[in-house]
Amino acid sequence: MKDKHEEKRVQGEIRFIYVLAIVIILTVIIFVLLLRPRPKPVVNIPPVADFTWSVDSLTGDNVEPQENEVVQFIDNSYDPDGHIVSWLWDFGDNTRSTEQNPTHRYLRDGEYT
Numbered sequence: 001m002k003d004k005h006e007e008k009r010v011q012g013e014i015r016f017i018y019v020l021a022i023v024i025i026l027t028v029i030i031f032v033l034l035l036r037p038r039p040k041p042v043v044n045i046p047p048v049a050d051f052t053w054s055v056d057s058l059t060g061d062n063v064e065p066q067e068n069e070v071v072q073f074i075d076n077s078y079d080p081d082g083h084i085v086s087w088l089w090d091f092g093d094n095t096r097s098t099e100q101n102p103t104h105r106y107l108r109d110g111e112y113t
Contacts, residue, residue, distance in 0.1 A: 044081065044082075045079075045080045045081045047077055047078065047079040047080075047084055048077060048078055048079075048080070049077045050075075050076040050077050050078070051073055051074060051075055051076055051077065052073075052074045052076060053065075053071050053072060053073050053074065054071075054072050054074065055069050055070065055071050055072065056070075057069060065106065066109075067106065067107070067108060067109045068105060068106070068107060069105065069106070070103050070104070070105050071103065071104050071105070071106065072101070072103050073089065073101060073102050073103070073104065074101055075087065075100045075101050086098065087099065087100050089102055089104075091104050091106070091112060092112030092113050093106060093107070093108075093112055
């Protein structure tokens with residue numbers, strides 16, 4: 001028959017083994033989390049906006065569109081690290097377009113930005 005001191009010693013050893021096992025498991029988990037490869041941050045280079053425009057009646061001294069004339073805008077924009085998925089043209093006269101190559105009619109002469 002075991003005496004009380006031996007029984008307490010065995011229970012203490014069992015508790016020590018459990019605590020040691022938990023410490024080892026936690027240590028392994030921490031090392032696995034710290035050593036796993038980390039994803040590189042994604043760097044997005046912004047697109048470059050560029051366009052040209054044309055009208056059918058540019059001849060002779062006419063180098064700018066005339067009032068009420070339809071202007072064709074041609075998109076030359078590009079995205080260095082991807083592709084462009086949407087457009088938003090602001091024609092400077094409170095009108096906009098989401099087309100890639102829109103047309104627009106300016107009702108008044110002037111400079112629009």
